[in-house]
Amino acid sequence: MDTARLAEGLREQTAGFARAVCGGDPDTRVPTCPEWRLRDLAGHIGHAHRWTAELVREAAAAPIAAPAADDPGPQDTWERWLADGAREVIDAVQEAPAGARVWSSMGPTPPVFWLRRMLGDTVIHHYDAAATTGASFDVAEDLAADVISEGMGLLAEPSAVEFKPELAELRGRGETIVIRPDSGQGWVITRTPDGIRCDRGGGDGDVVVSGSVTELMLVFTRRVPPGNVTGDRALLDHWLAHTAF
Known part of the structure; x- marks a missing residue:
């Protein structure tokens, strides 16, 4: 899947996630992620996008510090805040110089790896939010197929066992x-x-x-x-x- 399609997918899935997560009480527990409330889910996606964008902009050779907390702020700001985070990821990847490499758990990788990773994470948490609030959940077949392919690829990496014994x-x-x-x-x-x-x-x-x-x-x-x-x-x-x- 090319960078343009991944970017389009991240925009549309982030928008769907935002609509879903804004449709319920921020303190509602998420059944498919029972340790999280809706506000935690929103914070996770928004901060993961921003962390990824910074990692790519720095062409980091090692992990950078994660946010101290996943607080997404007031609920009435979430939709714009989430859209801005997705845009940061897309811009960082599209503006990265040719041949750039960025840290990943599998070793140095092209920046588009992280665009694909954020798309997969956002799709699944879009479902989590929709299942919690009763919002509709839609994902194009090519994106759903790529979530499977990406996930299987990560599990099959020899280094994955170091992180998940x-x-x-x-x-x-x-x-x-x-x-x-x-x-x-x-x-x-x-x-x-x-x-x-x-x-x-x-x-x-x-x-x-x-x-x-x-x-x-x-x-x-x-x-x-x-x-x-x-x-x-x-x-x-x-x-x-x-x-x-």
Whole structure:
């Protein structure tokens, strides 16, 4: 997915998130993130965007300091504040010099990595806010598919186990989990002795999970339970239990 589409997606998903998070009591608990209230969710996204923009602007070779608190300020300012944060990320990435590299947990990476990362985070928390306040939740199929691809790519990185040791439990002997959307290309997760491998494709596997691409995105980010599963359900449950953040 190119930078322009990622930027467009971040703008539209941030706007949807803002409408959703502004539609309820700021102190309402978020069922899918029970340790957070709506105000915490808004603060997380707004500050994550600003932290990312600063990281990219500095071409930082190491993590920069995070905000001391995630306070988003008064609720009637959230919509503008959130839009401004998304714009900062987009501008920082688009204005970065050719060949720039920025710190990430996987090593030095092009700035667009962080635009994609913020899009994925914003999409999922858009759902969290909408599920809390009853707002509508919509995401284009190409964006939902990219959230799955990006998430699987992060889990399959060899360095990921350093940050989440539970991923070591997902090593296996070639067991496969197939993610099969109603339309478009799916994904095949293979548990190898060396770690996780994720490829685009289809066919059969030890367990197959089917549904719309948005539903599958929400299943594999542990927001909704899987609906249509064939094969070894225990293999799927083990995967979901060990990929929770």
